[in-house]
Amino acid sequence: MSDERLTSPGDPIDHRAYWDRVARTKQFTHPLDEVLLEAHLSRKSRILDFGCGYGRTVKQLLGSGYTDVQGYDTSKELVARGAREHGLSLVHIDAPSELLVPDASVDCVLLFAVLTCIPSNTEQRALLDILRAKLKPNGLLYISDYYLQRGGPEAHRYHTLDGDPMNHGVFHLDEGVTFRHHMREWIAELLQGLTILSERSIEVLTMNGHAAEAFQVLARK
Numbered sequence: 001m002s003d004e005r006l007t008s009p010g011d012p013i014d015h016r017a018y019w020d021r022v023a024r025t026k027q028f029t030h031p032l033d034e035v036l037l038e039a040h041l042s043r044k045s046r047i048l049d050f051g052c053g054y055g056r057t058v059k060q061l062l063g064s065g066y067t068d069v070q071g072y073d074t075s076k077e078l079v080a081r082g083a084r085e086h087g088l089s090l091v092h093i094d095a096p097s098e099l100l101v102p103d104a105s106v107d108c109v110l111l112f113a114v115l116t117c118i119p120s121n122t123e124q125r126a127l128l129d130i131l132r133a134k135l136k137p138n139g140l141l142y143i144s145d146y147y148l149q150r151g152g153p154e155a156h157r158y159h160t161l162d163g164d165p166m167n168h169g170v171f172h173l174d175e176g177v178t179f180r181h182h183m184r185e186w187i188a189e190l191l192q193g194l195t196i197l198s199e200r201s202i203e204v205l206t207m208n209g210h211a212a213e214a215f216q217v218l219a220r221k
């Protein structure tokens, strides 16, 4: 593919159309470390799962006794799958700015395999600003995502978006979507001002069944 296709952040409507199209077939896999969460949260803590997909992690937390867990996603079809397959009331929003949650009201935000869906640093920063505002003082942000991979099918396709050297790791899949992996420096910059409580690397299978190395960060506001 040409670099030209990667010079704009991508049309968010196209992105939603992609997730609606694949909503019935994809399985999401990043593991949620409940032992880690238990050290910081109570069963009554308010948890916001942003980009919850079909509610895999919402279902897990409700099953473990957490009583105040709400998932939000921009794909109508993934939200519908959550209702159909798991009986969940996930909330569909068209954009992060539609998150009707009071500021400083949330104990923990989950952001699992969502940054990888947002190619542009500018859009990622805007999302993080919104999510940080929702957190109470000392609230937690739990991110699971991908640094640049050393091997694997994507690594040789990485591009840089908008000429921004920190926006490296963007790649296009033939199924019609643009994803990205992240420079460590960019994630550090995105989380500036938060206190990192824990970070680990884990092996995961991507939603297309490829082995990949993911990172998980728990950070405090």
Ligand SMILES: C[S@@+](CC[C@H](N)C(=O)[O-])C[C@H]1O[C@@H](n2cnc3c(N)ncnc32)[C@H](O)[C@@H]1O
Pocket (backbone or CB within 6 Å): 015, 019, 028, 029, 030, 050, 051, 052, 053, 054, 055, 056, 057, 072, 073, 074, 075, 078, 095, 096, 111, 112, 113, 114, 117, 118, 207
């Ligand atoms: C790989 S899936 C992960 C789903 C879920 N977090 C999980 O781990 O099971 C990525 C999700 O992010 C959602 N998403 C992508 N871009 C988004 C955006 N800009 N705002 C909100 N959700 C988004 C997609 O609709 C999809 O449900």
